[in-house]
Amino acid sequence: MKITIRVEVTTDYGETATFEICKIDRPYRELEPAKVGLSLAEGKDVLHELQKIMVAMQAEEVCMLRRFCTRCHRFLDLKDRRIRKVDTVFGTVPFRSARIICCPCGTPSQWSSRIAR
Numbered sequence: 001m002k003i004t005i006r007v008e009v010t011t012d013y014g015e016t017a018t019f020e021i022c023k024i025d026r027p028y029r030e031l032e033p034a035k036v037g038l039s040l041a042e043g044k045d046v047l048h049e050l051q052k053i054m055v056a057m058q059a060e061e062v063c064m065l066r067r068f069c070t071r072c073h074r075f076l077d078l079k080d081r082r083i084r085k086v087d088t089v090f091g092t093v094p095f096r097s098a099r100i101i102c103c104p105c106g107t108p109s110q111w112s113s114r115i116a117r
């Protein structure tokens, strides 16, 4: 049996993306207890990969929504993106954090998409 674990993410503004987390192979002749279901290591890997996808997508969604100026609704450019890390219950997860350029209308920029350092 071959098992593929995918996660589908739909943002609050309606974009959907699918990510493959892993593929697991379980030959039908191997039914010893260690080969039934997920191993602890596989389970941890699946959760860590899921966490990485969730954090990345949440950071992207926050960034996208904050790129619209609250006063003039202009779509703001990015200064750059940097790798940040957040500690979660499933391990430390790196993600790309964007810095947004302030709007020429003078509205103070909203806080960045940075979740944690």
Ligand SMILES: [Zn+2]
Residues within 6 Å of the ligand: 069, 070, 071, 072, 073, 074, 103, 104, 105, 106, 107
């Ligand atoms: Zn503006």
